[in-house]
Amino acid sequence: MSQHQDLAGQRASGSRRGKGGDGAERHEVIYRSISDAIIEHRLKPGARLREDALAEVFGISRTGIRKILQRLALEQLVTLTPRRGASVTRPTADEAREVFEARQMVECGLMPEVAQRLDEQSVNALRELSAQEQKALQEGDHSAAIRHSADFHTHIACLAGNATLAEFVERLCFRSSLILAVYGRPGHLGCETHDHEALISLLREGRGQEAATLMGHHLRAVEATLAIVEEDQEAPDLHQIFLN
Amino acid sequence: MSQHQDLAGQRASGSRRGKGGDGAERHEVIYRSISDAIIEHRLKPGARLREDALAEVFGISRTGIRKILQRLALEQLVTLTPRRGASVTRPTADEAREVFEARQMVECGLMPEVAQRLDEQSVNALRELSAQEQKALQEGDHSAAIRHSADFHTHIACLAGNATLAEFVERLCFRSSLILAVYGRPGHLGCETHDHEALISLLREGRGQEAATLMGHHLRAVEATLAIVEEDQEAPDLHQIFLN
DNA sequence: ATGCCGCTTATTGTATACGTTGTCACGCGC
DNA sequence: GCGCGTGACAACGTATACAATAAGCGGCAT
Structure with missing residues (x-):
């Protein structure tokens, strides 16, 4: 047992503390x-x-x-x-497309496996996440809602039992959040919780293929809410001028 | 020893710094x-x-x-x-399984798109890669063969036009190389070039679905050549002794 | 003789100092 | 008045120095 209690969590501002180092x-x-x-x-x-x-x-x-x-x-x-x-990072329109295409492929592809492996405990965890998201939405806390939505998708991916793919999905979700920030429209923000709950139900019943279809539609729906217009960034104007 | 042999021909960046280069x-x-x-x-x-x-x-x-x-x-x-x-990194058996599962999903999923987009120039590039691999194989240069094989798979993925997924595939290929190093058996080393060339043909004819199937078999074949047995690493022996 | 303890050493982690580079602003020339 | 060049400043990139830690080893005590 270490005697010096590591209350390292709270550090005010004294930076000169080499010891205790976690x-x-x-x-x-x-x-x-x-x-x-x-x-x-x-x-x-x-x-x-x-x-x-x-x-x-x-x-x-x-x-x-x-x-x-x-x-x-x-x-x-x-x-x-x-x-x-x-x-x-300010994602480009191309990146946005790529990220959603990738999510489409991987997340949908994962559904059958998830449907097969899902147990009651995981179902509850997912429901909890979904509820939190909805709660945040109702409270108008967009930050929390986006976060929970990403967590939901990431968590589902984890349930497929492939850490490599799950990590990839997590990163895609993070990037999606960024994309939402740039191209999202105020009215809609990402995932509809209704979809999420329907997804849980489908998975719980082991209907993996249908879950994949729903996930596909879901992602497409999210993508559709985006206003992906190539807002001319800083450079392009000048480049075009120089090239012509 | 040639310390600083800067093969700087590639980029014509304007910096003309003598020391340190870029x-x-x-x-x-x-x-x-x-x-x-x-x-x-x-x-x-x-x-x-x-x-x-x-x-x-x-x-x-x-x-x-x-x-x-x-x-x-x-x-x-x-x-x-x-x-x-x-x-x-010394990949675990689980990691190996995950990597190949991921490749299965992504690389196969990419095939239809690749088949659609492939042009004659890309076909030639792929053939070149495949030929290089075969040549290395014949010369017994395992290092080069593995490298070219990874390049081949990565390059195909690039042709789908999704940089995000392509990068993912690249990383999976790199990790596959590591897996080969640990679990590979001397006789076989990874991809059979025959498969690669068949794949090119299928893609060239736009038969994306069949290409996906072949890719699936191909990857499964590679995985099958692996001797994925949990070779007891350094510790396990002792652990088992202590536990029994 | 064997097991334990303390020392030494090698290697990483962290911080700071310095050099380089990009940006901004001011002034000069046209 | 506008554009351009020069100079100062600020931020980043790199190197070096220092500190902390874990492993290896030898000595000592039992």
Whole structure:
């Protein structure tokens, strides 16, 4: 037993604390903090993420922030431009299409397996997630709703028992959240909980194929709510001028 | 020793820096070097990757190596254990199964789209890849054969026009290479080029569905050549002894 | 002789310092 | 008045130095 109690959770601002180091975990916490903020749209696409600022906020040096930023970059939640720093990724229309196409393929493909493996306990977990999402929606908490929706899809994918594919789906869901932030329309926000509950029912009854079909429609419906118009970004105008 | 042989012909970026070249690109090159070495089995699973050693070999400081190592870790080519450094990932049997299941789903799912989009130029590129693989096989160059085989699968995936899915497939292929290294049997090594060429023909004729079927069989065949037996690693012996 | 304990060493993790580069602003010339 | 060049500043990328930790080893006590 270690005598020094590790109450490392709460650190005010005194940065000079080398001891006690559950450093690795702190990095994980910070990673989650930033990741969550992005997924929940508290950090909007295009927002700049300065290393210094983050280092100060979280009380670690830029080195640690860098590591986290690079991880986020590899997951395509932030964009790292060579000498210009990091910013929250602003997905292109093409990316949006790709992400939903990928989700279509993988999530639908997973349904039969999930239907086969699903047990009562998992059903309850899914229902809980769905309920939370609906609750957040009713309360107008868009951030939480988006988060729970992503959690729902990710969790379903986990139930197929393939960690590799589940992780892929998770990342796709995160990116979807980003896409929603850019191309979403105020009225609709992503998944309708009704679909989610219908999906649970289908899976519970072992009707995997039908669940796959529903998931397909569901994803297509979400995609359809997007206003994917190539808003001319900063550069294109000038490029066209120069090329012609 | 040729430390800085910059094969800078590729990019015509305007920076004319004599010293240091373009740092970012050098990192990319180093990343590729290590990645290639792993994929081609010149670095075997379990091999330790000391930061100091790598830093010295590539003539950069440990900072840069770290970044690269972390990237490789995120792609699951190397395993990073908290205070023990990096080593080439040794995939578990479960991972192997997952990877092939994922490939089954994604690569097969991509076939119809590829069949639809394939043009003559791409066909030639694929044939080239296939030929290279066969040549390497005949020369007994296992490293090159594995590499080209992975390239073939990755390239096909690229042709579906979905960069996100293509990247996923690429990573799955890399991991497959690792799996081959651990569970492969000397006689067989991965893909039979015959399958590859049959696949090309099918795709060329636009028979996407049949191509998907063939791809499915092909992957299953590769998986079947593996000796996925939980070879007791270092610890298990003792554990079993203690438990019984 | 054997098992345990403390020391040494090797290796990673973290922070800081420095160099380079991109951006912005101001001033000059046209 | 407008455009361009130069200079200053700020942010990032890299290297190096330092600290902490785990493993290996030898000595000592029983």
